[in-house]
Amino acid sequence: MAVALARKTLVHEWRRFLPAVMSVGFSGVLIIVQGALLLGIVGTNALPVTQSRADLWVGFPGTQSADLGRSIDAGAAAELLVDPRILRVEPLLLGSGDWRGPRGGGVSVTLIGIDTRPDGLGLAEAMPRSGRALLTEPATVLVDAADLDKLGTAIGGAAEINGQRVRVVGTTDGMRAMGGVNVVASLATVRALDRSLAAAGDVTYYLAALRSPGAARAVKARFSQSETRKRFEVWTAEDLAGRSVRYWLLESGAGVGFIFATIVALLVGTLITSQTLTAAVAASTPQYATLRAIGVPFPKLRRIVVEQAAWVGAVGLALGLAGSLLAAALAYLNGIPFALGPGIMALSGGLVLSVALLAGVLALRRLRHADPAALLR
Amino acid sequence: MTADVSLRAWGLEKSYVVQSIRTQALSGVSLALHPGELSLISGPSGCGKSTLLSLLSGLSRPDRGEVRALGTDLCALDDAARDAFRLVHCGFVFQGFNLFPALDALEQVQLVLDYCGIPHDVGRRAAARVLDMVGLGPRQHLRPAELSGGEKQRVAIARAIVKRPRLLFADEPTSALDSVNGAIVTDLLREIAHRSGTIVVCVSHDPRLIARADRVIEMEDGRLCRDSRGASRSGATETCP
Numbered sequence: 008m009a010v011a012l013a014r015k016t017l018v019h020e021w022r023r024f025l026p027a028v029m030s031v032g033f034s035g036v037l038i039i040v041q042g043a044l045l046l047g048i049v050g051t052n053a054l055p056v057t058q059s060r061a062d063l064w065v066g067f068p069g070t071q072s073a074d075l076g077r078s079i080d081a082g083a084a085a086e087l088l089v090d091p092r093i094l095r096v097e098p099l100l101l102g103s104g105d106w107r108g109p110r111g112g113g114v115s116v117t118l119i120g121i122d123t124r125p126d127g128l129g130l131a132e133a134m135p136r137s138g139r140a141l142l143t144e145p146a147t148v149l150v151d152a153a154d155l156d157k158l159g160t161a162i163g164g165a166a167e168i169n170g171q172r173v174r175v176v177g178t179t180d181g182m183r184a185m186g187g188v189n190v191v192a193s194l195a196t197v198r199a200l201d202r203s204l205a206a207a208g209d210v211t212y213y214l215a216a217l218r219s220p221g222a223a224r225a226v227k228a229r230f231s232q233s234e235t236r237k238r239f240e241v242w243t244a245e246d247l248a249g250r251s252v253r254y255w256l257l258e259s260g261a262g263v264g265f266i267f268a269t270i271v272a273l274l275v276g277t278l279i280t281s282q283t284l285t286a287a288v289a290a291s292t293p294q295y296a297t298l299r300a301i302g303v304p305f306p307k308l309r310r311i312v313v314e315q316a317a318w319v320g321a322v323g324l325a326l327g328l329a330g331s332l333l334a335a336a337l338a339y340l341n342g343i344p345f346a347l348g349p350g351i352m353a354l355s356g357g358l359v360l361s362v363a364l365l366a367g368v369l370a371l372r373r374l375r376h377a378d379p380a381a382l383l384r
Numbered sequence: 385m386t387a388d389v390s391l392r393a394w395g396l397e398k399s400y401v402v403q404s405i406r407t408q409a410l411s412g413v414s415l416a417l418h419p420g421e422l423s424l425i426s427g428p429s430g431c432g433k434s435t436l437l438s439l440l441s442g443l444s445r446p447d448r449g450e451v452r453a454l455g456t457d458l459c460a461l462d463d464a465a466r467d468a469f470r471l472v473h474c475g476f477v478f479q480g481f482n483l484f485p486a487l488d489a490l491e492q493v494q495l496v497l498d499y500c501g502i503p504h505d506v507g508r509r510a511a512a513r514v515l516d517m518v519g520l521g522p523r524q525h526l527r528p529a530e531l532s533g534g535e536k537q538r539v540a541i542a543r544a545i546v547k548r549p550r551l552l553f554a555d556e557p558t559s560a561l562d563s564v565n566g567a568i569v570t571d572l573l574r575e576i577a578h579r580s581g582t583i584v585v586c587v588s589h590d591p592r593l594i595a596r597a598d599r600v601i602e603m604e605d606g607r608l609c610r611d612s613r614g615a616s617r618s619g620a621t622e623t624c625p
Contacts, residue, residue: 296482
C-alpha cells in the first residue's frame, strides 16, 4: 500500500480538520433529525394504516390521506369477498368527538372503531389481544399511554365523548398523534358516540387480509377497474401510508420548511468545510509544489485533496449518524414520533458526503498556488 | 554516437512583469553542465540565478533560447511531457526542506517512489537504503518536528535522490543550516555527483559551498560573468565581457 498521505495528514493535523468534520457532522444531524421528526409527525396521520395488519385497504375513491377517509357503502364487503384470494374483510370506522375529562375543558379526539375479535386486523400492532377483548363491553375506550396526561385520565377513569359517558379500560401503544388524540373503541361504541356514523351502515374503510400477502398488487389491480372505482378504491397498506405521508408533507408546508432548513445546513456545512480544506491546502502549498517539481502530475495532487475531503465527509457522517441515533433514543424515551428510517439516513448521508466533496473541489482552487517555480523566487 | 548526457542551454532570455514593470531576469545565457560535477551558480540576490535553475530544470519556459537536457529539448515539450521528464530524471532540494509534517522520514522518501509507480516493499527498502546513505538510518521513523534542520535537509536530499535522478537541482540547500550541517550537506551533494555521475546544479551564495564545488558559475544582472573549475579556482575559463 502506498504512503497514505491524505489520511496521515488528517490524523496528524486533526485539530486543523476538526471544524470541517464537526460542520459536516452537524449538517448530518440537522438534516436527519429534522427529516425524521417531520416524517414521524406527518406519519402519525397514517397511524391507523401502519398500526394495522391488513394487506389491502378499501376506502372512498380518491382519498388523499388515511385520516381523511369518507364513508363507503357496506355492500363493498360482499363484492370483495367474491375474490377467492381475499381471506376476510373487516370494517374500520373513523369518527370525531369532543372529549371532556374530569379536569374540564374539551379536547378534540379522533375516534377509531375496530373489530374486537381477538385476531382482528385493525390496530393489531398497537395493542395486545387482551386490549381488544376489553372493548367488547359498550362505552369502553382505549387511549394511548402517551396521551393519558394530556386527557387528564388514567386506566379506569371516566370521561364524556360528545356528551356520552365512556370508561378508559386500557391503553394503546404508539398511537400518539400530533394533531389530535386517537381514541380507540369497538365499532358499535364509535357508532354510538359519533352520530354521523350512527345512521347508515356505511364504513370508512374495509381492511382485507389475503391468503397470500404476495398477491396484494394483483388483487388491487382487479378492483381498480373503472366500474368499481366509482364506489370504492383499493390500496395496499404501503400505498395508503405513503400517500398519507406525501399528502401532508406537501400540503402542510412542513416539507418546504424542511427543504429550506436542509439547504441552509448544506450551505453552512459547505462553507465551513471548504474554508477548512482550503486552509489545509494553503498550509501544504510548499510541499505540494515540491511534489510538482519532482514531476508529480497535478491530477495526483488533486486526488490528495479530494481524498482528504472524502475522509472529512466519512468521519463527519459517522459523527452525524451517531448523533442522530442519540436523538432517536431521546425521542423514543419521550414518546416523540421520530421516523429514523434508511431513506432519510441515506439521503442525509448522500447530501453530507456531497457537501464534503464539493468543499474539496472548492479547495482545489487553492492548489493552483502550488507552482514549483514559485519555490525558486 | 553516444547519448547526450549533459545539460545545455543556449541564448536563454527571460523577463518578468511585476506591477507593469518589466524586469529582464536573464539575457542571453548559454552554458553546458556535465555529469559527475557539482556545479554552483552563484551571484548577488536578483542576478537571475534562481530563474536560470527554473529554466534548466524545466519548471518554467524561457522567452527565448533552448534547453537540452539529456538530449531532450525541454522547451519543445508540453506541460505533461515536462512533468513526465522531471518525474524520471530530476531531483530537487529546496532551501525550506518542504517536508510533509505528518510523514516520518522513511515515508517522505518513499512517497516519491509511490508516484514513480515502484511497488511498496521495493520502495520501502530503497527509501531505507538512501536514508542510511545520508546518515539517517536510525532516525528514519521520526517526523520533521523531531528532526534538526540539518537532518531535515538530509531527508530532503534523500527524497530528491531516491529515484536515482540524472539531474539534481538544489536551491540554497545550505543557507538555513549551521556550519557542521552545511558541510555535511555540501559533502553529500558532491558525493552524489562524483559517485553516481549525476549532474548536480546548486544555486547558492554560501561561501562554504563555493569552496567545495567542482565548478562555479558566477552571474550578475542576468548574465554569466565567470565560469571556473577546480577547488583553487585557478583555472578561470571565462569572464564577463
